[in-house]
Amino acid sequence: MDTDKVIQDLNRRFAAPLPEFYQRRIIFWYDEDKEFEDKLDEVVLENAKVIALTGNNAFSVKKLLSVDDLTTNYLVYSPLSYNRLDDNWLLDVELYSEEFRADLISIWMDEMGLISNPAMRKQVKNYRAYFNAKERRLKVSTQNKVPATPAQLHMAVMAAICGLKAAQPNMILRSVFRAGLDLNNNVIYQDFVKYHADDAFWAMVRQGCGFVEEDPDLGRLAIHLLLTAATRTMRQEYLAGLDSFISMPHQAYCYDFISEWLHNEDIQQLYDVARYVEDEAHLHQRFEKLTVDDLAGTECFPCINEVILTKLMTEISDHIIDVDTITSTVEKRRTCAWYEPFENFYDGILQVANMQSFFKEHSAGFHTAEAKDIWKEYTESYYQMDTYYRLFHLSFQKSLETSNILLDDLFKHVVDKVEGLYTHWFLGELGNNWSDVCADELAAYGKVWEVPQQEDFYRSRIKTSDTRVFVIISDAMRYEVAAAMADQLQRETQSKVFISSMQSIFPSITKFGMAALLPHKELTAEVRNDILTVLADGQSTASGCRDKVLKAENPASVALKYNDIIAMKRAERSALVKGMDVVYIYHDTIDEASHTSDTAVFAACNKAISELKNLVRIIVNEFGGTNILITADHGFLYTYSPLSEDDKVGKNEFYDADKKNTSDLKMESARRCVEYGRRYAIMKKGVQPNYLLPVKFLDGNTEFDGFAPRESIRIKMNGGGMNFVHGGISLQEMVVPVIEYHYLRNDSMEYKRNKQKYDTKPVTVNLLSANRKISNMIFSLNFYQKDAVSANREAATYQVYFTDENGKQISDVQKIIADKTSDNGAERTFRCQFNLKSLKYSNTATYYLVIADEQGLQMPQRESFLIDIAFAVDEFDFFS
Numbered sequence: 001m002d003t004d005k006v007i008q009d010l011n012r013r014f015a016a017p018l019p020e021f022y023q024r025r026i027i028f029w030y031d032e033d034k035e036f037e038d039k040l041d042e043v044v045l046e047n048a049k050v051i052a053l054t055g056n057n058a059f060s061v062k063k064l065l066s067v068d069d070l071t072t073n074y075l076v077y078s079p080l081s082y083n084r085l086d087d088n089w090l091l092d093v094e095l096y097s098e099e100f101r102a103d104l105i106s107i108w109m110d111e112m113g114l115i116s117n118p119a120m121r122k123q124v125k126n127y128r129a130y131f132n133a134k135e136r137r138l139k140v141s142t143q144n145k146v147p148a149t150p151a152q153l154h155m156a157v158m159a160a161i162c163g164l165k166a167a168q169p170n171m172i173l174r175s176v177f178r179a180g181l182d183l184n185n186n187v188i189y190q191d192f193v194k195y196h197a198d199d200a201f202w203a204m205v206r207q208g209c210g211f212v213e214e215d216p217d218l219g220r221l222a223i224h225l226l227l228t229a230a231t232r233t234m235r236q237e238y239l240a241g242l243d244s245f246i247s248m249p250h251q252a253y254c255y256d257f258i259s260e261w262l263h264n265e266d267i268q269q270l271y272d273v274a275r276y277v278e279d280e281a282h283l284h285q286r287f288e289k290l291t292v293d294d295l296a297g298t299e300c301f302p303c304i305n306e307v308i309l310t311k312l313m314t315e316i317s318d319h320i321i322d323v324d325t326i327t328s329t330v331e332k333r334r335t336c337a338w339y340e341p342f343e344n345f346y347d348g349i350l351q352v353a354n355m356q357s358f359f360k361e362h363s364a365g366f367h368t369a370e371a372k373d374i375w376k377e378y379t380e381s382y383y384q385m386d387t388y389y390r391l392f393h394l395s396f397q398k399s400l401e402t403s404n405i406l407l408d409d410l411f412k413h414v415v416d417k418v419e420g421l422y423t424h425w426f427l428g429e430l431g432n433n434w435s436d437v438c439a440d441e442l443a444a445y446g447k448v449w450e451v452p453q454q455e456d457f458y459r460s461r462i463k464t465s466d467t468r469v470f471v472i473i474s475d476a477m478r479y480e481v482a483a484a485m486a487d488q489l490q491r492e493t494q495s496k497v498f499i500s501s502m503q504s505i506f507p508s509i510t511k512f513g514m515a516a517l518l519p520h521k522e523l524t525a526e527v528r529n530d531i532l533t534v535l536a537d538g539q540s541t542a543s544g545c546r547d548k549v550l551k552a553e554n555p556a557s558v559a560l561k562y563n564d565i566i567a568m569k570r571a572e573r574s575a576l577v578k579g580m581d582v583v584y585i586y587h588d589t590i591d592e593a594s595h596t597s598d599t600a601v602f603a604a605c606n607k608a609i610s611e612l613k614n615l616v617r618i619i620v621n622e623f624g625g626t627n628i629l630i631t632a633d634h635g636f637l638y639t640y641s642p643l644s645e646d647d648k649v650g651k652n653e654f655y656d657a658d659k660k661n662t663s664d665l666k667m668e669s670a671r672r673c674v675e676y677g678r679r680y681a682i683m684k685k686g687v688q689p690n691y692l693l694p695v696k697f698l699d700g701n702t703e704f705d706g707f708a709p710r711e712s713i714r715i716k717m718n719g720g721g722m723n724f725v726h727g728g729i730s731l732q733e734m735v736v737p738v739i740e741y742h743y744l745r746n747d748s749m750e751y752k753r754n755k756q757k758y759d760t761k762p763v764t765v766n767l768l769s770a771n772r773k774i775s776n777m778i779f780s781l782n783f784y785q786k787d788a789v790s791a792n793r794e795a796a797t798y799q800v801y802f803t804d805e806n807g808k809q810i811s812d813v814q815k816i817i818a819d820k821t822s823d824n825g826a827e828r829t830f831r832c833q834f835n836l837k838s839l840k841y842s843n844t845a846t847y848y849l850v851i852a853d854e855q856g857l858q859m860p861q862r863e864s865f866l867i868d869i870a871f872a873v874d875e876f877d878f879f880s
Helices: 003-015 037-042 058-068 091-095 104-112 118-126 134-141 150-162 169-178 187-194 198-209 218-230 248-262 267-281 283-287 303-317 323-333 340-361 371-399 408-445 454-462 479-492 510-516 543-553 562-567 570-577 590-596 598-621 662-672 749-753
Strands: 026-030 049-052 074-078 098-100 469-474 495-503 523-528 531-536 557-561 582-587 627-631 673-676 681-684 692-695 704-709 735-743 765-767 778-785 796-803 814-818 829-835 847-853 861-867
Touching (some): 003 026, 003 098, 058 074, 104 134, 118 150, 134 150, 150 187, 150 198, 169 187, 169 198, 169 218, 169 267, 187 198, 198 218, 218 248, 248 829, 303 323, 303 340, 303 408, 340 371, 371 408, 371 479, 371 598, 408 692, 454 510, 454 627, 454 735, 479 495, 479 598, 510 523, 510 531, 543 557, 543 582, 557 562, 562 582, 562 598, 582 598, 590 598, 598 627, 765 796, 765 847, 796 829, 814 829
Parallel strands (some): 026 074, 049 074, 469 582, 557 582
Antiparallel strands (some): 495 735, 523 531, 673 681, 681 704, 765 778, 796 814, 796 847
């Protein structure tokens, strides 16, 4: 500021009205840097005298102002600074006088709205290089809180360099780590050095984290932070030998810092830092010596997941499947950070636990005497084993998309165990029991008595309906897939959903199953152009003829393809069904996927469920349909593992012919066999092949007989397609689902009477622990899921934490995934450990436990608590 501007400002100040009770104005002009000392003679004021302090005239000036002249306005120029207040003889005069500064530091402080006192001026001078640019000063003045103390100014400058609006130690630290662990290439830290904020940064780190090493090193700081934080959830002796990196007095701050970062959007940066710490401290090798229980509660190191999974997978490979340990460990880990990269492995071993639990329940094998009873048991519970197997292989296939060198091979060993449980035990034992008890009925009648038949579908389900009916037929949708879809439809839509079953026609292949679902009095088969063709009352049932067959029974019928209508505009597809009483829609996602790759089938099952749910919504919303039947032409068998020779039977092995010549056997096969696949054979009448069970074919009204392999044995054929098969008599192939879907309109009497029953709501979580007083910084609480996930109760995820009366979070955040399906309330409980932040707690204040729906669709629950902790501490006052 030039001298003319100083004079102008001072004249304006002296001309201003005096404060109440004042007779004159005294202004002290502070200029500790003596920037205007040689220009003081130029300062001539209109209504005030100027006197200058020299360091030797304090007494005379005080006498002048306090005794000799009590009416004249004075400007007192003070280029002095004092080490002690007692040295300032004019302090009492200064206290009732006004202050003026014209130096650059004062201008900057005034511009930023900073309090002007010696301590603040000292720090502003320290950051002169930073404040020398207007845009940088603006970054400080526009922060959420204007700094009022030197400590806050340190924080504000570091936050501004980091590009932060809030000057918080945690955020500053995270910003520095995000820029990299190499100090020389860390642009933020280099700016700290450039603007003299590096000492403040390390002082902050020392006070907050307890990191006291002389040589600045972000890598060692990261090790210190993460290891100290880990001691909050892991016994310190597990980290023996790394004690120099651990500061127990600073444990709370380090844990809070890491915990907050773990649940923040920039968690990926922490992942990289944590991986660095694991490598430098050799944590993987250390954790390998601990048990799964020792590790399950600590989440800050990704390698803990690898160690846990390695241990559990190794045990599974060694035929040790501890269902309770796997279930509880996955339950705990899925609420932790870093779960997502390992989700497929955890989901996979959870399905192994489910399969093992099923095995333990049925370890004696399957010995049901009646076919209809096995059918009932399969449709009520046994089918779940198929679901566990499908979900396992979905997780396994997904795991192959991203490589983890430590776990990939182990997971493949787990596959071997799964194949043993499913293929050799479940399919083998159940298939053997089923083949034994159904053989006579299939041979005599081609069906199991007292089980609904696919051939009766139109007659029993469509013809008798007094309302418009939509029928969705999904090729190869087996019963367990339909059961999963029925459950989702019930929870996601306003409807009544029932699932039942019927026995597919033999052989359980598309052309026979699709024919059986059409209206007919009789199904027959004949060979046309060397192809076995299925006829309904003499009409072809091939894909292009199904609309004609439907219309022959009811002219107000139409057959459509899913792929056609889904690509149409709304008005176009609505026109197709207008005025129709019966609408058949053919869907082919699962079977079509099998033509690409056997391993694509299970993923296609999920896709099919999604597509069919969407189709149901189209029927309801666009076509006005309320009654929908969803079924299939057949199911399927799928096994991942390669088949042994014992699992196959050759076509040439069907016969007891005397002919030893291979060419003679081939000719015999061609003459007698009309059609065969991996799981069935249609032969000319009078033939009894070896190794195959007879199945009466189309009520015996043809010149052919049917045969099928036992259990899950395949017939040898050229080409692929050995893993995904259908056509046979296994439960997985023959149990055809029938989903009855009834949409409930808001004005329907059924909905009005049972609104609570049909409205789907998320399950709620409540506090189970009775004690409402907290006396430790680390403590646990029990929670329970009020309702089981069911038809009208869907899973929900909750965040649970503590706040003070003003809503400020005072603890870490715990996650509860409420998706329990058990009717046993004891199996729907959760235990969460909480860590309070390092604050001072009042034993008279009220604090709150908050249970908040992660999606924000429900009002948060609040439970009041008292906190009485004798040794709780205040928040760190950095640089105090």
